[in-house]
Amino acid sequence: MTVSDTLRAAALSSKAWPYEEARKLLKRYPDGAPGKGHILFETGYGPSGLPHIGTFNEVLRTTMVRNAFHALSDVPTRLVAFSDDMDGLRKVPDNVPNGAMLAEHLGKPLTQVPDPFGCHESFAHHNNATLREFLDRYGFDYEFVSATERYQAGAFDEALRQVLRRYSAIMDIMLPTLRKERQATYSPILPISAKSGIVLQVPVEVIDAEAGLVRFQDTSVPGGEMVEQSILSGAAKLQWKVDWAMRWVALGVDYEMAGKDLIDSVTQSSKICRALGARPPEGFNYEMFLDEKGEKISKSKGNGLSLDQWLTYGPQESLAFYAYREPKKAKQLHMGVIPRAVDEYWQFRGNYANQAVEQQLGNPVHHIHDGKLPQGTLPVTFGLLLNLVGVMGDATRDQVWSYLRNYVADASPEAYPELDALIGHALAYHRDFVAPTLKRRAPEPNEAAALQKLDDELGALSADASAEDVQNIVYAIGKDEAFGFAELRDWFKALYQTLLGADQGPRMGSFIALYGIDNSRKLIAKVLGQS
Incomplete structure (x- = not known):
């Protein structure tokens, strides 16, 4: 067997969740590629607010399943990042400027709401651009799709006609899931008022499914006049669960995961998808951050x-x-x-x-890394770096490297570029989150005696002493009944609180070797009031 054959055989039985998900798609199309010639993965995003890590998380996990599928099959795939940017603005987000201006456009499609940041065509365009920059930075292979563009271009028109043809069946699915007062006003169709531009939540009557005509009362204008209007080419959108199902049908979606909070939506949308004559996509429900x-x-x-x-x-x-x-x-x-x-x-x-x-x-x-791991090792942990930066105070990147050379003979940014990047992260993390919390306490008498013993032992070490040599000394002092530590961890806690100003810390042998024996002795002297 070739390496590729070995990997594929192992992937077919792997319990890693991306492979388990990918095998669902093998079962979906046991004869190979579907009629459209590829497997379509989709992720969805509602641009009613700025994208966050949860959005990134969904695209990342979907990409992992897509990569796992590539290990199992030669069938081509596509990944669509869909923005539901024709949705009406329901409320003003708490984390954007110009909230009063946004409030004036409540109910309008997000692509018709001005950008509160003043740099894009609309609020949706701003959030879509942020999303794409968000995904591009990580290097995702995806195609961006805008709901507004697809609706207005007529790309969803045939699927919308099918929604009207199957209107009664869709209502039969949705009405039992709604409260009585909501049942009276619910409609799968959300017409957009030609006069106010608001996405209307009103009952509609299907007049002509093939022509896409419905009748409804435009409650957004004085008097609430009765209107007969087409729902095609951007004149309406669909209610969320129906919209999701229509999108699966129109795009031919084969796989889409969703958060646990959308389990009911997946269930109802899947029923609607079947009512429209299509098969719902595969997927699974993840827990929320x-x-x-x-x-x-x-x-x-x-x-x-x-x-x-x-x-x-x-x-x-x-x-x-x-x-x-x-x-x-x-x-x-x-x-x-x-x-x-x-x-x-x-x-x-x-x-x-x-x-x-x-x-x-x-x-x-x-x-x-999709099985293609980068080269390189990390000679120290990030936790150890944070502790080093913590005792150094306001350090520079070059100063951190100078300390690292106490511990790693060939330490340099050129030899360890990923460590160099981590130093930058450690300096930022210490500055913003660690430094404000650090507070060294004075040692108790028995702790001071133990620290003095540690200082004496460090002073007697040879220049080529290893981190393990230092660790053995630390252990021996903690176990020495003369210093009165009930448990070894009490000694470690004393070291962390008096030397580092924290309740938790690193393996002390490694830290002292990294910080340097001379510098560590100066730190002990300072804590003991000797400097």
Whole structure:
């Protein structure tokens, strides 16, 4: 078997979730490519607010499934990032300027609402541009599709006629899911008022399905006049669940994942898709990212982390790692998760080369890099870097490199470019989040005695002492009953709180070797009031 055959055979039985999802598509088309000649993946975005990491997460995970499918099949694929930008503006987001101006355009399609930032044709155009920059920065292979452009170009017209033909069946699906008062006003069709430009939520009567004609009362104008109007070519859009189903039909979508909060929407849209004469796409429901308070991340609230924030304090691979792990488990997304994600990414990346194929296919880094891992190692952890920067204070990148040379003989930006990038992230993270929380405390008498012993032992070490040599000294002092530590962890906690100003910290042997024995002794002297 060739390497490619070996990988494909392993992928066919891999329990990694992207491969499990990709195998659904093999079963969907057991005879190979569908009539359209490709498999279509879709992700959806509502540009009623700025895109956030949840949006990135969906495109990333879908891309991972797409890549997994490529390992299993030679059938071509496409990925569409669909923007529902014809939706009416329902409320003013909390995290954008000029809210009063936006309030004047409530109800209008997002592509008809002025840009509160004043730099694009509309609010939707602004958010769409942000989304595309958001996705382009990571290098996603996708095609952007605007709902407004497709509706107005007539690309959805035949599917809209089918909605009118199957109007009664769609109502039979949707009405039992609604409250009684909502049933009285519900319509799958949302006509756009020719006079006010508002997307109307009013009952409609189908007049002529083939011509696309409906009758409704335009409640957005004085007197609420009765209007007969076509729904084709951008004169109307569809209610959310019906719109989703129509899009699956019109575009021929084969795979789309969605958040757990949309399980009911997936169920109803799938029924509507079948009523329209098509097969719903494959997919699965992932759990939502939560903010630090455990609340769902929202575009309109702007809570949680932005992509820019994460990429300020950690590399994009660490974000991809965090998104890959346990997609069906709710996870908090806040600044505190970044350092661990960085170090765990590197841990899994370091393990990859020595793993069997089956283990590699289940390794997150395989899916982050589509099996093509970059070269390079990381001689220190991100956590250790943060501790180093913490004791250095207002350090520069060059100063950090000078300390690293105490620990790594060939330490330089040229030899370790990814470490150089991490230094920048560590400096930013320390400046904005660690430094304001650091507070060294004075040692208790027994702790001071132990620190003095550590200083004496460090002073007796030879110049070529290793991190392990230092660690052995630290352990021996902590276990020495003369210093009165009930448990070894009490000694470590004392080291972290007195030397680093934190409750948690690194392996001290590694930290002292990195910071330098002389510098570490000066730090101990300062804590003991000897300098």
